[in-house]
Amino acid sequence: MTLLSYQIFKTVVDHGSFLKASEFLNLTPSAVSHAVSSMEEELGFSLFTRSKRGVSLTNYAKNLLPYINAVLNSDESLRQMISQYNGLQKGNVKLGCFSSVCTSWVPDIVESFKKEYSDIDIEIYQGTYDDVVCWIKNGVVDLGFLSVSSAGNLPITPLYKDDLLCVVPKGFKKAGNTEYVTIDEIRDQVFVSQRESTDADIHNFFRKYELNIKSSCHVVDDLSTIAMVASGFGICIMPELVMGDIPYQVDIYRIKPSEHRIIGLSALNSQFMAPAAKMLYQHIVEMYKTTEVE
Template sequence: MTLLTYQVFKTVADQGSFRKAADILGLTPSAISHTISAMESELGFSVLNRSKSGVTLTNYGEHLLPYVNAVLNSDESLWQAIAEFNGLKQGKVKVGCFSSICTNWLPSILHSFQNEYPGISIEVFQGTYDDVIYWLKNGVVDLGFLSVSSAKDIPIEPLYKDPLLCVVPKGTPKREPEEYMGIDEMRNHQFVTQRESTDADIQNFLKENDLNIQSNYHVVDDLSTVALVEHGFGICIMPAITMNDIPYQVDCYPVKPDAYRIIGIAAMNKEFMAPAVRTMYNHVLEQYQQEEWRKG
């Protein structure tokens, strides 16, 4: 099989359509179909299910895709290394991130990096923590922003300590005058919660402090969560960075005991990064890693 075969397979898998893959690769649908058929014949098993609604990966195809991604990423790394030997900074970096990083950090990162390295392109994938973990492990992205607690077995470099806040409807009376929200006072409120894959750090905070809440609202995105809080459906816990660009009228209090999520940049194999990926990785460290971890 050739690199073109691998590229065709990956593109069809990503797009779920022979025609869409053909448009992206500049080939005809029949050429795409022939390439996949030849690949399946050589492998001895089917990698795609075909139907009128499109194509999906077979079980064999799902297991094969990470290896195909690894081959394509290795080829990209080779050409980036050749460009580096020739004094050029070229290539592509694929970055996975969650919502609040996408809205708060990423625009600045993209601007500063592309001003310094115009020959390196960046492809961005936004999703939940679980999405970023899957993308990293399956070679879909080169680098991923995660919280340290969500990364688990994925190597991650800590960057920033992000305080957790208790968010309540504007003007909500407080039982105590202090400028924070304690656990006992939180117990008196209904909560709006997000799915655990969306922000595991918040779920950890609730569990660690025995806040066994019963919530009727299980949402995914930050805006929906805070919108429900604004309209009086409950309170929520949110990282401080997330609240930077929330337009709703709410009050925010530091939580007691103090709690944080630690944001980091993750990569599966730091020792074997492609030159462009390593350049991006170091750029993020220089721009966002706090002094406490630089010293460490």
């Protein structure tokens, strides 16, 4: 097998189609099909299941994919290192992020980074905490944003303390005229909740205070959650970073005692990243690391 065959395999995986992969690589469909067939013959097992909807990985291929990603990432690292030795700063970096970081931070990160390193391209992968963890472990992305509590056994550099807030419908009746809500005030409320893979820090909050969550809405993104709150389906807990530019009419209260999540930047091994990835890693740390998390 050759590096080209690995690249063809990965492109078919990314596009879910032999035809789309051939168009992306500027190869004929028969050349792509022949490369995959040759790999399958050499490996002794099928890599893809073909159907009218496209192609999907076999179980054998799913186990093989992280190793092929590692080979391709190593090749990219080598190319970047050679460019660096020749006085050039080129390359491609894949960055994983969750929703609120994607909307609040990523545009500024890309813009400021490109001003310094115009020949380094950044690919953005947005998903849940679980998605980003999986992408980092399997080599799909070079580095990714996570909350410290969702990183598991991945190494992570803490960057930013993001306070948790209570979001309620307009006209919500609360005790007193304080600018905060207490745990007891929200204990028996109906909540709009997200899946734990999307909202691990909020579920940790629920467990910490033994809140028995009653919910008729189970959504998967921040904006939908707040839309449901604005429509009177319940209340929710949201990180402050999410609430910067919300188009819905809701009231926001701080929580007493205060709680927060820690946003961090994770990579399998930050010391052995490709040069372009290392530059982006350091750029992000310099932009967002605060003394509050040290």
